[in-house]
Amino acid sequence: MGIPTLIEATRLVEKKLSTSLNGKVNVSTHTKLDEQILESVMAIDHAKFRQNLWYNRDELRNRMNKAGFFCLILYLDCKPIAYDFGYDDEDEGVFFSDSSATAIERKGVGTLLALLETVYLYEEGYSAVKFTTEELDQDGRPLRQIWENLGYRVIDVDADNTVTMMLDVTKETVIERVKKHLPIENIADL
């Protein structure tokens, strides 16, 4: 099996989530700061994270201007409901996946946005993706476990319990994820 392109994988994700979310799902991708995208990310960020973790406009602008910025926005019936964004890590060839959140949880949105991010990173030649999270958040989401189940491994836990996780972006990891979450017989049939 080959690896789907980002466009092919996006189409499959839109199809799968349109069924599970019972509406029309579209995913857009961005590599430049865009004020409308910034507002969408900020609204979801503020709805899903506790206040001391909120990004304000300047913090988001600063991150969206970083080298290698890449953002996915997921729309349900034209309304932005989820995002995932990151940029180049200080380590060469590594992408820092800064933040991801979804207004509709436990329907596969987080899994599929992470998958699309991985397909993009593979296409772009990144060797790995890294991010920080916590063991358990204020609402009891077992974040480390959620990401571990998706294949990310813990590389560090610091004194204030920030958990750093990583995934090597290889052909094998991408194929494994695509097979698990986007069962397709033949990409050419898309």
Ligand SMILES: CC(C)(COP(=O)(O)OP(=O)(O)OC[C@H]1O[C@@H](n2cnc3c(N)ncnc32)[C@H](O)[C@@H]1OP(=O)(O)O)[C@@H](O)C(=O)NCCC(=O)NCCS
């Ligand atoms: C973390 C987050 C992005 C996960 O997205 P999601 O769309 O709810 O996750 P998925 O539906 O793809 O689920 C992935 C797996 O995690 C599990 N999971 C998700 N939320 C869970 C919860 N609250 N408790 C236990 N397991 C959970 C699912 O059961 C699923 O496992 P399965 O495939 O074996 O059933 C989402 O919970 C979120 O937006 N949280 C608030 C913001 C946040 O914490 N962002 C991440 C910061 S690192």
